[in-house]
Amino acid sequence: MILRLAIASLIARALTVGMTILAIALSVALFLGVEKVRTGAKESFADTISGTDLIVGARSGSVQLLLYSVFRIGNATNNVSWESYQDIATRPDVEWIVPISLGDSHRQFRVMGTTRAFFDHYKYRQGRSLETADGVIMDDLFDTVIGADVATTLGYSVGDPIVVAHGLASFSEHKNQPFRISGILAKTGTPVDRTVIVSMEAIEAIHVDWRSGAQIPGQVTPVDVIRQMELTPKAITAALVGVESPLQTFALQRAINEYRQEPLLAVLPGVALQELWGIVGIAETALLAVSAMVVVTALIGMMATIFSSLNERRREMAIFRAMGARPTTILGLLVLEAMLMAALGALLGLALLYAGLSVAQPMIDSAFGLWLPVTAPSLQELWVILAVVGAGAIVSMVPALRAYRMSLADGMLVRT
Amino acid sequence: MLRHWTCGACFDVTDAILHLATVDFRWRGRSGFSVSVPNFAMNAGETVLLLGESGSGKSTLLSLICGTMLPDAGRVNIAGQDLATLSSSARDRFRAEQIGVIFQQFNLLPFGTVIDNILLPLRFAPERRKRAGDAKATAATLCTALGLPGEILGHRANTLSVGQQQRVAVARALIGQPPLIIADEPTSALDADSQAVFLDLLFQQTAANKASLLMVSHDPRLADRFDRVVRMEDIARIHRVAA
Ligand SMILES: Nc1ncnc2c1ncn2[C@@H]1O[C@H](COP(=O)(O)OP(=O)(O)OP(=O)(O)O)[C@@H](O)[C@H]1O
Ligand SMILES: [Mg+2]
Secondary structure, eight states: OHHHHHHHHHHHTHHHHHHHHHHHHHHHHHHHHHHHHHHHHHHHHHHHOBSOOEEEEESSOHHHHHHHHHSOOSOOSSOEEHHHHHHHHTSTTEEEEEEEEEEEEETTEEEEEEOTHHHHHOEETTTEEOOEEEEOSOOSTTEEEEOHHHHHHHTOOTTOEEOOBSSSSOSOBOTTSOEEEEEEEOOOSSGGGGEEEEEHHHHHHHTTTEETTEEOTTOOOOHHHHHHSOOOOSEESEEEEEESSGGGHHHHHHHHHTOSSSOEEEEOHHHHHHHHHHHHHHHHHHHHHHHHHHHHHHHHHHHHHHHHHHGGGHHHHHHHHHTTOOHHHHHHHHHHHHHHHHHHHHHHHHHHHHHHHHHHHHHHHHHHSOOOOOOSOOHHHHHHHHHHHHHHHHHHHHHHHHHHHHHHHHTTOOOO | OHHHHHHOTTOOGGGEEEEEEEEEEEOOSTTOEEEEEEEEEEETTOEEEEEOOTTSSHHHHHHHHHTSSOOSEEEEEETTEEGGGSOHHHHHHHHHHHEEEEOSSOOSOTTSBHHHHHHHHHHHOHHHHHHHSSHHHHHHHHHHHTTOOGGGGGSBGGGSOHHHHHHHHHHHHHTTOOSEEEEESTTTTSOHHHHHHHHHHHHHHHHHHTOEEEEEESOGGGGGGSSEEEEHHHHOEEEEOOO
């Protein structure tokens, strides 16, 4: 009955109570949303590459190497020479190796040169392989396979011609060597979706008329001639390596890092990811702290509304007292009320988050390549809700104690 | 023996529902108001009208009787129980068990239904709840006896007229048959006609319950209905210290 009266009392003050609940709901939705994006981003980063033991590139930072080779974020400062690549490839402890050549682009998407082995060895989300949704893996020198997002964003289908631009965001295009789309990959939720994949030879082919980053004036080698040429790459950007046995990973890594002919760097993808989390960890914590502060602010807002309601509810408390309620019952009533508001707010916030998530999911995916799964609320989220209710109870103790003292002093005498 | 002397020959203390002896109370804070009651008692089943002008400390006295405040000195006995000897929570429960309270106005929790309001004291008084039997049925019977329409039980209290609210307050004070009913100017918010009807009903139901009634008012015209009329200045000395 006390609970029913508390609810009735809340309903009677629907407007202010509703505002308070809404404020709590929005703050909780924000907090849980930040947390969702944070874990979602981590998961999707961690899901991007699996089955690769080492990533090899020119010597730079391990995070940088991971970012440009796998996530297509940032650029390589140096290349790895073809000779070094060959050296590593022929080592007995290397089971497979896939070269990657980056640097060109098509519209907003990056072009990656690689070999067929990429499609055999690149694995994402615990060992899933790339598959074509349409068409086939490239066959001809000027064939290309594009990621799912490239196809949907630019409206491409198999057989369409595309022209690759030199460098990133550049106006000089490799117009004389147009490609044909031979296949479109199924959606993976990884940066592959936003990549135009061509063969290593094709990367060489489109740079036949280029020297040190500039087009040789007046030189236009016909496509037929290029097809006859020896198109062995001179350098690659990075390579993905699988070892014969996991035990050899560290030995191979050391060998590559100490490679004399050229300064190289080999990193374990998982270790580099950890390092990356270490860097973004501070920002992450700050973001989380800010959104937690928003929740606290909403709860303090609730405290203020309870405070301001106390005077007009003196009469109500006097009635309770006259009927035999103890001052602690009054205190409990106010705390219960606050907990109800906090619980309603937190649950509404959770509902808002999930509603917002299911609406915004495709947008977040296409804008950031981040697929946030709409799953049943996690245990952690339930803990957050409990914590909000608990914090609501604690915060409400301040006005509740005041009401307690007021009802002790007033007794059942209310002069209104 | 001494008690018999101090209370005056007219009352047998053992039979008193209410007895105040050498009570002193002073409001803390700025008002500087203090009241002392050397001796005041009420017999079980008696109806008493306490007259006094505004600010003479009538409501203060009622608070002392209800045990929401304790006197600085002296004893307040209700049904033979010295309130000061009870712990504060036992005192709250004792009040719920023994006393039905009716205020001047705004008696009810406005957001609660009529039935919730009537049953509220039973929530804090298990024995009174037992006496009430089937509490909902008892509440309905009381409402009918007080001339309230049956369907009113489910209505929210703030949808009722002032007269209806006062009657609901009477039903709430009477349910579970507490031996003492205390009413602080319950009719002052009512017009003359409804006043008469209200008092008829109040007396009728109090008598049916064999309860004692202590009613406070500053309207001497009500005197006829009561067994006894007491003036504030006859039983209490008040004192004001200018702040
Ligand atoms: N909560 C309080 N704190 C301090 N002083 C109070 C308090 N309540 C009442 N008083 C003082 O006690 C005095 C008597 O007040 P009380 O309400 O008992 O009078 P009353 O006889 O019931 O008057 P009325 O007929 O207007 O209801 C007042 O003058 C006031 O100064
Ligand atoms: Mg008064």
